[in-house]
Amino acid sequence: MPAILDVPPASPDAGPPGPAGPRPSGGEAGSEFTPLAREVRASGLLERRTGYYARAIGLNLAGTAAVWAAVGVLGASWWAVLLGVPLAVLAARTAFLGHDAGHRQIARSARANRLLGLVLGNLMLGMGHGWWNDKHNRHHANPNHVGKDPDVGEGVLSWTREQAAGKRGPLRWVARHQAWLFFPLLTLEGLNLKVNSALYLRGRPRRDRLVEGGLLALHAVGVLALAFALLSPGKAVALLLVQHAVFGVHLGSVFAPNHKGMAMPEPGERWGHLRRQVLTSRNVRGGAVTDWFMGGLNYQVEHHLFPNAPRCNLRRVRPLVRRHCAALGLPYTETGLVESYRLALRHMDEVGAPPRD
Numbered sequence: 001m002p003a004i005l006d007v008p009p010a011s012p013d014a015g016p017p018g019p020a021g022p023r024p025s026g027g028e029a030g031s032e033f034t035p036l037a038r039e040v041r042a043s044g045l046l047e048r049r050t051g052y053y054a055r056a057i058g059l060n061l062a063g064t065a066a067v068w069a070a071v072g073v074l075g076a077s078w079w080a081v082l083l084g085v086p087l088a089v090l091a092a093r094t095a096f097l098g099h100d101a102g103h104r105q106i107a108r109s110a111r112a113n114r115l116l117g118l119v120l121g122n123l124m125l126g127m128g129h130g131w132w133n134d135k136h137n138r139h140h141a142n143p144n145h146v147g148k149d150p151d152v153g154e155g156v157l158s159w160t161r162e163q164a165a166g167k168r169g170p171l172r173w174v175a176r177h178q179a180w181l182f183f184p185l186l187t188l189e190g191l192n193l194k195v196n197s198a199l200y201l202r203g204r205p206r207r208d209r210l211v212e213g214g215l216l217a218l219h220a221v222g223v224l225a226l227a228f229a230l231l232s233p234g235k236a237v238a239l240l241l242v243q244h245a246v247f248g249v250h251l252g253s254v255f256a257p258n259h260k261g262m263a264m265p266e267p268g269e270r271w272g273h274l275r276r277q278v279l280t281s282r283n284v285r286g287g288a289v290t291d292w293f294m295g296g297l298n299y300q301v302e303h304h305l306f307p308n309a310p311r312c313n314l315r316r317v318r319p320l321v322r323r324h325c326a327a328l329g330l331p332y333t334e335t336g337l338v339e340s341y342r343l344a345l346r347h348m349d350e351v352g353a354p355p356r357d
Contacts, residue, residue, distance in 0.1 A: 084242030096295030128197030189248030257340030261347030
């Protein structure tokens with residue numbers, strides 16, 4: 001699948017990009033991506049960084065264990081509930097690591113990366129590796145393409161005016177106010193990920209249901225047993241609610257700036273790999289703190305062009321991509337974190353205009 005290849009092949013375009021937004025007027029030749037791919041490969045930045053990932057996974061496991069130990073120490077106090085916040089932050093680190101395993105950034109073999117994905121996703125997060133991988137690979141293959149990218153498909157929120165205009169009942173009210181409701185709705189995203197992971201297993205091969213379903217069940221039983229063993233029932237429920245709410249907001253805050261408000265290919269448009277990934281993606285400027293907070297996904301352009309490049313290398317891939325885009329006259333979008341949220345929310349507000357009108 002395109003999301004897990006070292007360098008997706010550049011494909012020739014049959015026609016020019018569409019007329020809207022900052023899209024170049026000419027078609028993309030098949031060779032436009034090839035020189036960049038050759039340069040990045042020669043730089044060694046696609047090589048696995050097993051030491052980096054071993055440290056990241058080890059520190060994350062140690063941090064998670066330490067916070068649960070602190071929950072036990074503070075179990076008699078309601079202050080223990082606030083430890084749901086660091087648990088959520090650490091869970092997001094686990095999600096980022098599972099994301100990297102899904103893109104085969106960590107290990108050399110597909111089997112080892114799948115095993116890591118199952119442990120990090122199904123067992124530790126309760127989020128199905130198979131469901132996420134299927135959905136995310138389709139997103140990478142056609143980012144921001146309605147009808148092909150599940151991240152801009154029909155749902156509670158609307159990503160196009162046509163989707164918003166078609167909403168009825170309570171969902172029409174949501175579409176009208178979705179820019180204001182976006183972050184509050186993210187508090188439910190942690191639960192949504194788990195529900196969709198379980199639903200995905202329906203109709204899957206028996207082996208997948210046994211392996212993935214068994215790990216999801218083990219996660220649920222383990223977390224509930226741990227929480228209710230360390231805390232009173234009321235505190236345990238409150239802790240899990242805080243953790244899931246903060247986890248959902250954290251993940252949504254990372255993914256929202258990446259594509260919302262960027263170019264969306266029209267039906268029938270055919271873009272080559274370079275334009276398809278660059279024009280639909282937005283980078284977020286920042287230093288080490290931003291890199292940590294966003295799990296390296298602030299380098300969204302580079303990640304989409306080279307999805308199995310280790311995340312710790314994306315900062316060094318960035319100047320190569322910028323220089324290549326500049327040479328081609330191809331727009332390369334990068335903003336600050338706050339500005340990225342402003343642009344994403346403005347897009348959502350504009351999309352919600354038809355129901356208001």
